[in-house]
Structure formats: structure tokens, C-alpha cells
Amino acid sequence: MANSVGIERIDAGWPSVDVDTTVPHPARVYDFWLGGKDNFAADRALAESIMQWVPVMPAKVRVNRAFLGRAVRYLAEVEGIRQFLDVGAGLPTARNTHQVAQEIEPSNRVLYVDNDPVVVAHARALMASNGPGMTGFEQADLRNPDSIMYHPAFARTLDLTQPVGVLMLAVLMLIPDDEHPYEAVSKLMTVLPPGSYLAVTHLTADVDPAGVGGLVAAAEQQGSVVVARRRAEVEEFFAGMDMITPGVVPVTSWRPEPEGEISPEDQLAGTYAYAAVGRKPR
Numbered sequence: 235m236a237n238s239v240g241i242e243r244i245d246a247g248w249p250s251v252d253v254d255t256t257v258p259h260p261a262r263v264y265d266f267w268l269g270g271k272d273n274f275a276a277d278r279a280l281a282e283s284i285m286q287w288v289p290v291m292p293a294k295v296r297v298n299r300a301f302l303g304r305a306v307r308y309l310a311e312v313e314g315i316r317q318f319l320d321v322g323a324g325l326p327t328a329r330n331t332h333q334v335a336q337e338i339e340p341s342n343r344v345l346y347v348d349n350d351p352v353v354v355a356h357a358r359a360l361m362a363s364n365g366p367g368m369t370g371f372e373q374a375d376l377r378n379p380d381s382i383m384y385h386p387a388f389a390r391t392l393d394l395t396q397p398v399g400v401l402m403l404a405v406l407m408l409i410p411d412d413e414h415p416y417e418a419v420s421k422l423m424t425v426l427p428p429g430s431y432l433a434v435t436h437l438t439a440d441v442d443p444a445g446v447g448g449l450v451a452a453a454e455q456q457g458s459v460v461v462a463r464r465r466a467e468v469e470e471f472f473a474g475m476d477m478i479t480p481g482v483v484p485v486t487s488w489r490p491e492p493e494g495e496i497s498p499e500d501q502l503a504g505t506y507a508y509a510a511v512g513r514k515p516r
């Protein structure tokens with residue numbers, strides 16, 4: 235039952251924390267596009283108004299998750315990465331980072347962080363039954379990288395003598411320039427050992443400025459800040475790092491499965507986000 239300000243105590247399925255169901259939340263909007271059930275009317279309203287501008291949004295979210303699978307597999311299988319830090323992890327869905335990583339090596343470890351306490355509580359509940367590699371889902375904020383680096387779970391989970399695979403998928407687009415996303419990424423990567431990797435996906439308006447402009451305005455109207463960045467601005471997140479081939483590309487073009495066919499809808503959806511992986515020099 236919602237109270238007069240829309241704060242709802244959710245007991246069925248959601249953890250026992252206060253959820254403001256009147257304000258759309260990026261993780262729940264994403265969940266709606268992925269066909270999940272962890273969303274409320276305000277999330278669905280924003281999802282639908284964004285789809286009036288960019289109808290392929292559900293496919294865009296799907297190809298973003300498919301990149302997660304390819305990137306984690308590449309890092310674990312080809313580069314031998316054994317520990318991952320997934321920043322802005324969002325609500326669990328099919329094939330989360332630890333599941334992909336542990337298919338390659340069951341002892342692979344993953345620390346998930348998200349700044350939203352509701353996402354963290356709900357994700358912990360959903361993932362409680364997962365195996366030994368799912369070592370933590372903690373609350374921390376990328377805008378304050380110290381909250382990640384000095385979180386007790388950081389040193390407990392990650393062996394800082396070994397390289398780490400860091401994922402920042404569809405999260406940097408939620409941090410405007412005046413909240414210093416470039417400095418945050420750089421500070422976090424500085425404490426990680428040489429040979430660590432950074433994987434990013436990021437919304438762009440390069441191909442459809444009108445549609446993405448409408449998306450950004452629709453989000454703003456409902457109280458959410460979303461930033462589209464140009465290709466060069468996405469590349470700047472990797473300053474001082476070596477780019478892994480093919481560099482910053484539409485998300486479906488980053489090392490596609492050789493045997494996998496990409497539908498025309500997914501191909502189009504892929505042009506709304508860039509993907510890239512870089513390595514901190516050894």
C-alpha cells in the first residue's frame with residue numbers, strides 16, 4: 235500500500251526497505267525493458283515515454299547485456315582475469331557477471347556495487363542462492379570512488395596484487411560532467427594493479443540526435459538525469475589505457491560471436507550505445 239508521498243513498504247518479493255514507487259528508477263526501467271517483473275507504474279511510464287523517442291530501447295538494453303556476456307567471457311577466457319568489479323550492476327537478470335565468469339572458471343570472484351540501497355537489498359535477496367564466486371553486492375557510489383575503494387568488501391574480495399576486470403555498463407551515462415565521472419574512473423583505475431581492464435557501455439546521440447535528445451528530455455521531465463556522450467568523449471574514459479581491438483564501437487560491433495547472427499533490430503539498437511574495453515598498461 236503506498237502512503238501519501240508514494241513510499242511503499244514492499245514485502246512480497248522485495249526486501250523490507252522503503253521504496254518510493256512514484257519516482258522512476260534506472261535499474262527498474264531497465265528491468266521493464268528486459269521483460270522483468272521488478273518495476274512499478276512510474277518506471278513503466280518513463281520506459282514507455284522514452285520508447286516514443288527511441289522505439290528500439292528494449293533491444294538496446296538486450297544488446298547491452300549481450301556485450302556484458304562477451305566482455306566478461308573475453309576477459310576471463312582470453313585474458314585470464316579471475317576477479318571482477320561490476321559498478322552500477324543494477325538488478326540481477328539472466329546471465330549476470332558472476333554466472334558468465336564462473337562458466338569459464340568456477341572460482342572466479344565478483345564484487346557488485348550499486349549506489350541504490352533498494353537495488354542492493356533486492357539483488358542480494360535474488361542472488362542469495364548463488365555459488366561461492368558471488369562474493370558480494372554492496373552499496374557504493376561511483377561519484378565518490380573512495381566509497382568503493384575503502385569499502386571493506388573491496389580489499390576482502392579483490393586481491394589487489396592481481397588484475398581486476400572492471401565493468402561500468404550503462405552507468406556513466408547517469409553521471410553528468412559536473413559530477414566528475416572522468417576523475418572517478420581514473421581514481422578507481424589508479425588503485426588497481428597494472429594489467430587491469432575497464433569495460434564500458436555508454437549511450438550516444440551520435441547516430442540519432444533527435445531521438446536521443448527526446449529520450450534525455452523525457453527522462454529529465456520525470457526527474458532522471460541521462461547524458462549521451464560522443465564517441466571521443468567515451469574514449470576519454472580510457473585515457474592512459476591501451477584499447478583492446480576494435481576500440482570504441484557500436485555495442486553490437488564489439489567482438490561479435492563469429493557464428494551469431496545480429497538481427498536488423500539489434501543492429502539498429504546497437505548504434506545507440508558505444509562499447510569498449512581498455513587495459514591499464516602492464
Ligand SMILES: C[S@@+](CC[C@H](N)C(=O)[O-])C[C@H]1O[C@@H](n2cnc3c(N)ncnc32)[C@H](O)[C@@H]1O
Pocket residue numbers: 260261264298299321322323324325347348349350353374375376377402403404405408409
Ligand atoms: C541502467 S542500470 C545498468 C545496469 C547494468 N550495469 C547493465 O548494464 O545492465 C544503471 C545502474 O547504475 C546504478 N547507478 C547509478 N548511478 C550510480 C553511481 N553513481 N554509483 C553506482 N551505481 C550507480 C543504478 O542504481 C542502476 O542500478
